Amino acid sequence: MLPRAHRVRTTADFQHIRRTGVRAGRRHVVVTVAAGPDPTRPAPSSTSPGPRAGFVVSKAVGDAVTRNRVKRRLRAIVAEQLRGAELAGTDALVQVRALPAAAGVDHAQLRRDVVSALRQCLRKIDGRRPRTQG
Structure with missing residues (x-):
């Protein structure tokens, strides 16, 4: 499960991700990753350092039971990824938006898409970073 301290919950953070992040879409989800927190806003004391993730599952996905099932699956998948080597030690903000097709797909396919x-978003972010001369 994704601990509360590792979730994006504020509107301002979601707006920051949407405004500055890189996006990659698949058939069932759209993932957006921002390199770090909004530098114009002070960080709330309740957030822990490290990557955080937020989820957007609209009513187009289905009824409340279906949306909650999709959110639970997405949280489990992203929690596993946040503990992985690619995101460990970063302050990345991740937003996962479920598309209506996510309601009818199994966990394995949803995981592959996410x-x-x-990974595509992280490659795009690495391409944006200036190279250091060493």
Whole structure:
């Protein structure tokens, strides 16, 4: 499960991710990753350092039971990814938006889509970073 301290919960953080992040879409999800917290806003004391993730599952996905099932699956998948080597030690902000097709897909396919989109976003972010001369 994804601990509360590692979730994006504020509107301002979601707006920051949407405004500054890189996006990768798949058939069932759209993943957006921002390199770090909004530098114009002070960090709330309740957030822990490290990557955080937020989820957007609209009513287009289905009824409340279906949306909650999709959110639980996405939280489990992203929690596993946040503990992984690619995101460990970063302050990345991740937003996962479920598309309506996510309601009818199994956990394995949803996981493949999320992992693939997340890796593509991280490659795009690495391409944006200036190279250091060493």
